[in-house]
């Protein structure tokens with residue numbers, strides 16, 4: 001049965017009318033990593049899913065087997081068959097017992113962590129090691145660059161990590177402080193404009209998406225900087241030299257042919273976990289459906305935290321290697337269950353994290369009581385790609401001529 005060969009062989013143990021725990025038992029050649037992992041620690045590979053449908057098939061090699069349609073999210077799914085049985089009950093009753101063995105298909109293989117999980121060191125690279133940074137990005141979809149220097153910090157003694165609090169004590173920190181001040185002024189202006197001119201929007205509660213200002217989910221906002229603003233210019237001039245060679249090499253492009261957006265995602269205390277997402281789709285890939293593919297990347301993001309990222313302030317969680325798989329839509333929550341993720345935590349001002357545009361990730365909640373988490377984001381993309389998905393089309397200031405004047409003043 002060819003569909004089954006692209007899926008997991010699992011043991012299904014019903015735990016309620018709709019839920020089962022699926023224990024991976026054996027997999028085809030795509031899943032040798034998983035097989036190794038199951039052998040070393042079977043409990044790590046438990047997937048709790050909701051069964052949507054069960055189809056009985058007869059397979060030449062295997063005899064009778066069942067294809068189980070599953071969904072990680074369908075909490076409200078209550079479909080029953082004509083006898084009033086849920087899909088999980090059908091599965092169990094068809095097999096005549098309280099446990100069942102089933103083939104579960106997915107649209108393709110799922111990237112897994114090595115046995116015992118990902119180690120942070122795997123993703124950490126030194127600044128200026130362009131080849132190694134690009135190799136890491138290509139292989140894993142992300143790279144963490146620690147202790148980066150800015151263009152002006154060529155004096156080694158001014159650029160050392162302070163052993164007492166782990167922050168970089170060079171003039172880099174001044175850039176972050178200046179960026180934070182300018183960001184605050186800009187955000188204050190945006191908020192004030194929204195409050196005055198869009199009374200139906202409740203800041204922090206209503207979702208909205210302006211051209212330069214979006215609310216992504218409870219407490220998580222993104223501000224896109226105008227290229228003529230002083231903040232954009234400061235960030236670009238002072239920070240870009242650290243990674244531009246890696247960006248050009250990764251995107252196989254010269255600097256002049258690349259588009260650049262600079263924005264800041266900030267999460268207020270109380271901001272909740274984001275859903276798993278990619279920032280863009282796979283536009284072309286060389287592999288067939290169901291095969292990992294080394295597509296030529298068309299965009300890359302660089303996250304630059306303006307504060308140290310801790311478990312309290314929150315961080316971004318990534319699914320390594322997910323950029324290689326074009327068919328993970330709807331399956332990303334499996335990354336948590338499989339512990340196939342890596343956290344971009346314990347990053348200091350001066351560190352940065354690069355990730356491919358198709359790498360799955362999610363912002364993790366800000367559980368601090370009073371620390372805002374601003375992350376500057378540089379998005380480089382090839383000329384043919386125009387970012388539309390992540391920002392709206394109407395400016396906050398469209399209907400407010402007097403405020404446009406104020407913005408120009410800040411920007412100059």
Ligand SMILES: O=C(O)CCC(=O)C(=O)O
Nearest residue numbers: 216265315316362363364
């Ligand atoms: O808040 C974060 O850590 C990441 C945010 C993000 O990925 C997004 O808003 O798309």
